[in-house]
Amino acid sequence: MLTEPLFYQVVYLWIAxxxxxxxxxxxxxxPYGRHTNKSWGPLLPNRLGWMIMEAPAxxxxxxxxxxxxxxHPPVTxxxxxxxxxxxxxxxxxxxxxxxxxxxxxxxxIVLMGMMFNVVNGYLNGYFLGxxxxxxxxxxxxxxxxGGIIIYxxxxxxNWQADNILIHLRKPGETGYVIPQGGFFKYxxxxxxxxxxxxxxxxxxxxxxxxxxxFAVWTLVNLLPRALHHHRWYQEHFSDYPSNRKAIFPxxx
Ligand code: NDP
Numbered sequence: 552m553l554t555e556p557l558f559y560q561v562v563y564l565w566i567a568x569x570x571x572x573x574x575x576x577x578x579x580x581x582p583y584g585r586h587t588n589k590s591w592g593p594l595l596p597n598r599l600g601w602m603i604m605e606a607p608a609x610x611x612x613x614x615x616x617x618x619x620x621x622x623h624p625p626v627t628x629x630x631x632x633x634x635x636x637x638x639x640x641x642x643x644x645x646x647x648x649x650x651x652x653x654x655x656x657x658x659x660i661v662l663m664g665m666m667f668n669v670v671n672g673y674l675n676g677y678f679l680g681x682x683x684x685x686x687x688x689x690x691x692x693x694x695x696x697g698g699i700i701i702y703x704x705x706x707x708x709n710w711q712a713d714n715i716l717i718h719l720r721k722p723g724e725t726g727y728v729i730p731q732g733g734f735f736k737y738x739x740x741x742x743x744x745x746x747x748x749x750x751x752x753x754x755x756x757x758x759x760x761x762x763x764x765f766a767v768w769t770l771v772n773l774l775p776r777a778l779h780h781h782r783w784y785q786e787h788f789s790d791y792p793s794n795r796k797a798i799f800p801x802x803x
Contacts, residue, residue: 555682562674562760569764569771577775583656585727585783591657598646600656604664605642608672609635615676624685626695630757631679633702637749645713650720671768674761683759698756705748708734712742729788737800739784740777744798747773774798 553561582588583600595603616623616631623631689695711733719728734741750769754762781797797803 552677558677558682559760562764565670565674566760566764566767569768573771573775576771577778580779581660581776583660584654586779587654587656591659593658594655595658595661597651597654597656598649600658600661601646601649602642604661605638605668607665608668609638609642611669611672612638612676615673616680619677619680621681623680624683624689626685626689627679627683629690629699630753633699633753634675637706640710648713648717650717650722650724652723652725654725667768667772671761671765674764675757675759678759678761679757683757694758695756698752698754698758701752701755702749703752705745705750705752707745709742709745709749712740712745716742727787729784729791734800735795738777738796738798739781740773740798743773743777743780747798778803 580586582591583597587594612634613631616627686692712735715730715732715735719730720726730739734744738744747766747769750762750766754766756762777798781795784791
């Protein structure tokens with residue numbers, strides 16, 4: 552196991568990798584969903600791909616948290632539950648709700664997603680299970696309080712947007728229409744905006760470097776994806792609402 556100073560050096564390195572990757576991810580349209588692309592090698596069915604890709608987040612995070620030899624400060628159980636609440640949905644429920652008949656994603660994307668989730672699950676699970684220390688009154692601290700409000704707001708926005716998107720298709724359909732309702736009034740990708748808010752809130756409430764790394768990586772992954780989706784909508788729908796931004800209302 553890494554010593555504590557080495558652990559933090561790894562987290563700084565992980566954040567640096569995200570920042571270096573950002574300009575690259577901005578340029579490369581990551582090939583899954585509407586951007587899927589056969590030239591990225593062998594493909595897997597979408598539903599299976601999502602489950603395999605996300606499962607390590609649940610397993611690695613929970614394993615490092617639960618099987619640590621340290622005693623857990625009580626508040627870390629809240630963080631444990633919130634993290635897993637998100638990932639039970641993303642790994643087990645979300646893939647079965649998708650109307651994704653016959654659609655596939657490249658195996659390389661699944662492998663890259665798994666790698667991200669292994670590292671992220673380890674950093675956050677090991678930190679919260681073995682290193683984290685919080686004072687007894689942390690739940691009354693403004694960082695905890697503000698963070699949990701941001702986290703829950705982000706989760707609601709993300710769920711509402713995912714729900715709207717999933718119901719745009721009747722069972723068996725695979726095409727695309729212009730989404731309406733909720734935060735789609737303002738942005739093309741409220742699901743991505745909500746997810747960024749969620750993990751920013753998590754970083755704030757845990758006040759931790761691994762939490763910050765997760766928030767940075769989420770931004771680095773999803774900001775470019777939202778920009779690519781937004782451009783795709785504009786190219787495919789001549790009547791696409793011109794006042795709708797990509798991801799942050801009135802800004803971007
Ligand atoms: P998308 O918005 O691309 O797709 C979500 C689902 O809705 C897919 O089944 C998609 O179909 C369908 N869909 C999307 N737009 C339309 C439309 N206009 N008409 C009909 N159906 C539509 O989401 P992502 O795949 O990018 O992400 C899914 C979830 O995973 C999000 O909540 C996101 O926040 C999260 N995520 C988190 C990441 C992280 O780093 N934390 C990384 C990636 C995703 P189809 O697949 O056929 O396009």
